[in-house]
Amino acid sequence: MAHNFHQLHIFFTVAEKGSFSLAAGALHMTQPAVTMQIQSLEDYFGTKLFIRSTKRVELTEAGRTLLPFARRSIDLIRETDISMSKFTHMLEGRLHLGASLTVGEYILPRLLGPFGQEYPHISISMKVINTKQILEEVLNHQLTFGLVEAEVNHPDLHTEAVLSDELKLILPKDHPLGRFDKVPVDELREYPFVLREQGSGTRRVMEEELERAGCEVSSLKIVMELGSTGAVKSAVEAGLGVSVLSQSSLKHEAALGVLQVRDVEGVSFARSFHAIYLGSTLLPISAVTFLTFLRERDLSQWL
Structure with missing residues (x-):
């Protein structure tokens, strides 16, 4: 066949973006190169696939069929x-990836060694920022993909x-709530909270699950918002409040007994970490291999 997958990928991206220039940016190509490939595809089929206008390109009937x-x-x-990807060992x-703070600080460092x-010939450069920032940088083509702490719903993004992971309530040593094996939801309103900042995936999951259990976040005594999991743990250890954090970030403090870890009665803070990338982007095989490693291996041996 005269046309190839590369041309179909370019065609799909132009259709999705509604613009040759936006598609060129997403594909890291020049606009003339995108135009040339579309013209080649149109020549093969013998019909126009797009209606060009000054503001936006639209699909013809043939384009909608394709x-x-x-x-x-x-x-x-x-x-x-x-x-x-499971067979490719000489990559x-x-x-270059972005990871939200819990993933980047507490999960991936334990997995990068294995x-x-x-895959000794693949090196990884990881940017650790919050979920909101990763979303923006993926959409702006600054990051190829990101690993975030909450599911992201966006029409331009593929999410999987x-x-x-699971979040847990953490308490200072000798805190009154430590008398409960499972802390009643209503008790949470009585004590100050130290939380991650707005835009954090951890914060979002906590708020959604508490509100699902009938505990409005506005009813909590939020006394402090901090920009990292480590800062939150230190504040809780110092007795400034209680919090909700990923259990994967608490192993050291729980083992030393400087923090108490509890479940909340009737609330499940179970969640998944998600990979996000542009729907029109085909990840390099090395990135696919890394994500397959995360999905298919028994990671508990390292976590």
Whole structure:
């Protein structure tokens, strides 16, 4: 066939973005190169696929017919890469990814060593920022993909769960709530809270689950908002309040007995960490291999 997957990918991205220039930015190509590939595809089919205007391009009837086939071809390539990634052990390259604070500070550092032993020629550069910032940088093409603490719903993004986690209520040593094995929800309103900042995935999950259990976040005594999990733990240890954090970030303090860890009665803070990337983006095979490693391995041996 004269046309190829690359041209279908370009066609799909132009259709999704509604613009040759925006598609060129997303694909890291020049606009003339995008135009040339679309013209080549139109020449092959013998029909126009887009109606060009000064503001936006629109699909012709032929373009609308082709669109679902292009989408299926992209999905098929993604599935192929995932299936084949487990056999590729001599990959080389550098991964640039964004990780939200809990993932970047407490989860991935324990996994990068085992991954590096299996794929020694792949190096990883990780930017640790909060979920809101990762979302913005992925959308602006500053990050290829990100790992975040809460599910993200955005029409331009592909989101998939790759890791499991659970949040726990943490208390200072000898705190009154420590008398409960499972702390009643109503008791939470009686004590000051130290929380992660707005935009944090941990904060979002905590708020959603408490409100689902009938505890309005506005009824909590929030005395402090801090920009990192470590800062929150230190504040709780100092007796400034209680908080809700990922259990994966609490192993050291719980083992030393400087913090108490409790469940909240009738509330499940179970969650998944999600990989997010642009729906029109095909990840490099090294990135697919890394995500497959997270999805399919028994990570408990390292966490």
